[in-house]
Amino acid sequence: MKLASLKGGKDGGLVVVSRDLQRSVSAQAIAPTLLDALERWAECEPRLQQLYARLDAGQVEGASAFDPRQAAAPLPRAPQWCDGSAFLNHGRLMETAFNLAPIPDMETIPLIYQGGSDDFLGPTDDVSLPDEAHGIDFEGEYGVMLREVPLGASPQLARGCIALLVQINDVSLRAFGPREMKTGFGFFQAKPSSSFAPVAVTPDEIGEHWRNARVHLDLHVECNGAWFGNPNGGAMNFGFDELIAHAAATRRLSAGTIIGSGTVSNAGGQKGSACIAERRAIEAIEHGAPRTPFMHFGDRVRMEARQDGGPVFGAIDQRIVRAPTPPQA
Amino acid sequence: MKLASLKGGKDGGLVVVSRDLQRSVSAQAIAPTLLDALERWAECEPRLQQLYARLDAGQVEGASAFDPRQAAAPLPRAPQWCDGSAFLNHGRLMETAFNLAPIPDMETIPLIYQGGSDDFLGPTDDVSLPDEAHGIDFEGEYGVMLREVPLGASPQLARGCIALLVQINDVSLRAFGPREMKTGFGFFQAKPSSSFAPVAVTPDEIGEHWRNARVHLDLHVECNGAWFGNPNGGAMNFGFDELIAHAAATRRLSAGTIIGSGTVSNAGGQKGSACIAERRAIEAIEHGAPRTPFMHFGDRVRMEARQDGGPVFGAIDQRIVRAPTPPQA
Numbered sequence: 001m002k003l004a005s006l007k008g009g010k011d012g013g014l015v016v017v018s019r020d021l022q023r024s025v026s027a028q029a030i031a032p033t034l035l036d037a038l039e040r041w042a043e044c045e046p047r048l049q050q051l052y053a054r055l056d057a058g059q060v061e062g063a064s065a066f067d068p069r070q071a072a073a074p075l076p077r078a079p080q081w082c083d084g085s086a087f088l089n090h091g092r093l094m095e096t097a098f099n100l101a102p103i104p105d106m107e108t109i110p111l112i113y114q115g116g117s118d119d120f121l122g123p124t125d126d127v128s129l130p131d132e133a134h135g136i137d138f139e140g141e142y143g144v145m146l147r148e149v150p151l152g153a154s155p156q157l158a159r160g161c162i163a164l165l166v167q168i169n170d171v172s173l174r175a176f177g178p179r180e181m182k183t184g185f186g187f188f189q190a191k192p193s194s195s196f197a198p199v200a201v202t203p204d205e206i207g208e209h210w211r212n213a214r215v216h217l218d219l220h221v222e223c224n225g226a227w228f229g230n231p232n233g234g235a236m237n238f239g240f241d242e243l244i245a246h247a248a249a250t251r252r253l254s255a256g257t258i259i260g261s262g263t264v265s266n267a268g269g270q271k272g273s274a275c276i277a278e279r280r281a282i283e284a285i286e287h288g289a290p291r292t293p294f295m296h297f298g299d300r301v302r303m304e305a306r307q308d309g310g311p312v313f314g315a316i317d318q319r320i321v322r323a324p325t326p327p328q329a
Numbered sequence: 330m331k332l333a334s335l336k337g338g339k340d341g342g343l344v345v346v347s348r349d350l351q352r353s354v355s356a357q358a359i360a361p362t363l364l365d366a367l368e369r370w371a372e373c374e375p376r377l378q379q380l381y382a383r384l385d386a387g388q389v390e391g392a393s394a395f396d397p398r399q400a401a402a403p404l405p406r407a408p409q410w411c412d413g414s415a416f417l418n419h420g421r422l423m424e425t426a427f428n429l430a431p432i433p434d435m436e437t438i439p440l441i442y443q444g445g446s447d448d449f450l451g452p453t454d455d456v457s458l459p460d461e462a463h464g465i466d467f468e469g470e471y472g473v474m475l476r477e478v479p480l481g482a483s484p485q486l487a488r489g490c491i492a493l494l495v496q497i498n499d500v501s502l503r504a505f506g507p508r509e510m511k512t513g514f515g516f517f518q519a520k521p522s523s524s525f526a527p528v529a530v531t532p533d534e535i536g537e538h539w540r541n542a543r544v545h546l547d548l549h550v551e552c553n554g555a556w557f558g559n560p561n562g563g564a565m566n567f568g569f570d571e572l573i574a575h576a577a578a579t580r581r582l583s584a585g586t587i588i589g590s591g592t593v594s595n596a597g598g599q600k601g602s603a604c605i606a607e608r609r610a611i612e613a614i615e616h617g618a619p620r621t622p623f624m625h626f627g628d629r630v631r632m633e634a635r636q637d638g639g640p641v642f643g644a645i646d647q648r649i650v651r652a653p654t655p656p657q658a
Contacts, residue, residue, distance in 0.1 A: 079447035118408035186515020
């Protein structure tokens with residue numbers, strides 16, 4: 001099943017989208033918003049699946065063309081956004097290139113930070129930022145949207161709480177990261193609003209590519225139309241089940257919580273990178289200094305996972321723009 | 330004006346509360362929830378103020394006794410929770426006692442971490458936690474609830490975006506803090522759900538005690554009925570205006586965002602502490618080792634700010650309990 005939220009209102013309007021992403025139909029008779037559907041998932045999911053089956057069979061009246069430009073993030077504001085860093089290859093490259101102190105217990109305890117979730121961007125929305133000097137970067141990730149998870153859930157229980165898979169651009173400002181990490185308080189100014197591919201999908205949609213609580217699909221990343229990387233999500237050192245259990249160790253997680261994988265990253269170099277910072281790290285190791293600049297206003301990033309040549313989540317395809325000057329007090 | 334959210338639904342039901350916290354009346358004809366009111370504050374605030382004036386004058390039919398036990402947090406789930414650490418006295422004590430590395434630029438750049446905001450507790454709700462060995466602690470804080478803040482807002486503009494003042498118990502698990510700080514990813518398991526006093530108040534309610542974007546009121550903290558501290562919120566090294574501007578430097582903040590002061594802390598020792606960790610730091614400096622234990626299941630914490638002998642936000646008064654064993658997968 002594939003779901004999206006059309007722009008309008010704070011939480012968007014829920015639609016079911018056909019497997020080929022060509023058509024959609026309102027699901028508001030079942031649940032007005034995706035957040036509402038996730039809060040009542042046991043009740044809503046079978047009804048949404050039925051509508052999806054009928055839409056895909058061409059049996060639904062009132063279906064219309066699906067336009068990703070009309071799509072908000074599947075959850076335009078989510079109760080919670082917990083972003084992991086589950087590809088240790090990425091962390092190791094950063095440590096080596098920039099001579100960072102090793103993160104304690106990185107191999108055995110998942111890294112997760114709490115991100116802002118009040119203002120997510122849709123797949124083709126401009127990313128509005130104040131200053132190119134902040135080191136504007138993208139991070140291509142996969143993520144999961146959850147039903148409610150009880151405090152203390154095991155990884156096995158957590159896996160059953162995964163309702164939907166998503167694809168994310170975790171926009172990052174690299175000029176702030178090192179200082180914010182040194183404070184111990186974690187990323188804040190370094191992490192403006194993230195963007196989401198238009199469609200959230202149930203795990204069965206990707207068949208055998210959903211294994212061990214990982215999305216075993218290449219994530220194709222282009223910057224200004226040029227290949228940047230196509231690393232595979234199966235290489236996570238911790239599965240989403242383990243990330244969720246870590247997040248739920250001391251509190252329950254509300255329905256609609258989103259857990260991110262962190263930048264998809266594969267060892268060896270042939271698959272490129274899903275963020276500029278990692279390519280710069282590889283350049284620093286190979287050539288003594290980074291060569292690829294961070295993004296400028298007007299630059300574009302495109303991210304898409306495909307399966308057997310067909311679409312999965314649809315594409316994130318967006319432009320970086322200069323934010324308007326704030327009003328005076 | 331004083332507002333509260335009665336339990337019921339994910340976002341509670343908005344009521345106006347009398348100045349003495351004795352009576353309340355539904356405000357749902359104006360806005361069903363406080364979140365909705367904050368999103369339409371320019372329109373809702375004068376109407377809520379009118380209702381408040383009539384309630385306080387005894388002119389409202391249908392008013393009933395206000396029972397804090399029926400109150401949820403003013404925003405049971407908020408779009409965003411950004412918690413500062415704006416009392417440098419607290420940070421300096423922790424550094425001295427536990428020989429921590431100094432935090433870079435702490436005197437000039439506000440410290441803020443992103444907290445979870447999906448599941449806040451009401452003022453008398455039990456705090457349900459899995460293990461006493463996690464170092465269960467309270468943190469008494471003040472906070473502000475915001476109208477939408479544009480990206481790049483100055484401190485002056487930010488001040489005008491403050492809609493309401495609140496009082497918070499930022500429950501903390503000290504066993505996780507040092508490791509999570511060392512990862513650079515910040516607090517996560519260390520910060521389970523926070524609790525809120527029942528009533529949010531407009532700044533004019535505290536008159537001259539609202540100055541320089543700080544709450545100049547003593548916060549009285551008791552643990553198991555015994556005085557723990559009564560530090561004054563006026564000693565913030567950064568005002569809420571500066572914390573907001575820091576938070577909005579690279580992204581806009583949605584209406585309903587809550588910004589916390591961090592543990593209220595005064596130099597000199599006479600005012601005690603608003604968290605156990607700080608008292609333990611003082612004990613470590615004075616006696617070579619901490620003496621006060623962290624909380625046990627069954628322990629209670631009470632926090633209340635008063636003004637000229639009368640109530641302001643009402644009291645947080647809650648018990649720490651053992652969380653139920655999670656269900657098996």
